[in-house]
Amino acid sequence: SQKIEQNSEALNIQEGKTATLTCNYTNYSPAYLQWYRQDPGRGPVFLLLIRENEKEKRKERLKVTFDTTLKQSLFHITASQPADSATYLCALGTNNNDMRFGAGTRLTVKP
Amino acid sequence: DTGVSQDPRHKITKRGQNVTFRCDPISEHNRLYWYRQTLGQGPEFLTYFQNEAQLEKSRLLSDRFSAERPKGSFSTLEIQRTEQGDSAMYLCASSSPAGFGTDTQYFGPGTRLTVL
Numbered sequence: 001s002q003k004i005e006q007n008s009e010a011l012n013i014q015e016g017k018t019a020t021l022t023c024n025y026t027n028y029s030p031a032y033l034q035w036y037r038q039d040p041g042r043g044p045v046f047l048l049l050i051r052e053n054e055k056e057k058r059k060e061r062l063k064v065t066f067d068t069t070l071k072q073s074l075f076h077i078t079a080s081q082p083a084d085s086a087t088y089l090c091a092l093g094t095n096n097n098d099m100r101f102g103a104g105t106r107l108t109v110k111p
Numbered sequence: 112d113t114g115v116s117q118d119p120r121h122k123i124t125k126r127g128q129n130v131t132f133r134c135d136p137i138s139e140h141n142r143l144y145w146y147r148q149t150l151g152q153g154p155e156f157l158t159y160f161q162n163e164a165q166l167e168k169s170r171l172l173s174d175r176f177s178a179e180r181p182k183g184s185f186s187t188l189e190i191q192r193t194e195q196g197d198s199a200m201y202l203c204a205s206s207s208p209a210g211f212g213t214d215t216q217y218f219g220p221g222t223r224l225t226v227l
Contacts, residue, residue, distance in 0.1 A: 009151075034215070043115070043202050043218030044154065089153050093214060101146075101153030 002027045004102040006090060012108045019077040020028060021105045023090035030092035033066055033073050038087045080109045113137060115219035116204050123194055123225045131189045132222045143186050144216060145178055146202040154202055160186060193226045195204030
């Protein structure tokens with residue numbers, strides 16, 4: 001069956017360090033992958049999109065990699081800040097533009 | 112604010128009652144999605160519309176659930192004979208894909224349903 005797994009459920013890091021979140025998938029052939037941020041009680045907010053033929057994307061302190069051989073995406077936040085504390089969701093998009101989400105990783109950045 | 116709006120934000124109902132939620136997407140967006148999210152999980156796809164046509168429904172969407180988008184603008188999601196297992200956050204999102212691989216979805220704040 002199709003699975004999207006975000007490891008781990010929670011990640012705690014110190015302010016200033018780089019946070020690395022993973023998204024692994026099985027039995028999928030995603031055309032693209034997106035990362036969203038979700039704060040408690042709010043809807044997800046789009047951060048970055050990376051297509052299957054792209055290896056890496058950057059936006060300010062964010063970096064996403066996409067390895068279709070390993071079936072994995074890594075999401076990095078450099079120079080992390082307490083304001084980066086949130087749940088981060090990966091979502092896989094297919095050829096007909098529908099998306100499926102992972103369960104998310106809750107990131108806590110401690111001052 | 113020109114983002115996606117949802118109404119109500121919170122709904123408490125008794126088991127067996129019917130509830131209806133409304134979503135107003137970003138005005139120029141032709142796609143509208145409904146998701147359900149429970150605590151500690153990511154959003155689960157329920158259904159989506161391209162303009163007024165409902166193009167896909169998840170198997171999660173039992174016959175007690177119905178969604179409409181009558182004029183291709185706002186959408187409603189109705190749950191009949193609610194059950195305690197329906198308690199969740201119901202999220203609406205809209206998008207306007209410019210082509211393949213461009214479906215960035217913009218989410219509303221959600222409607223939190225509690226079934227007693």
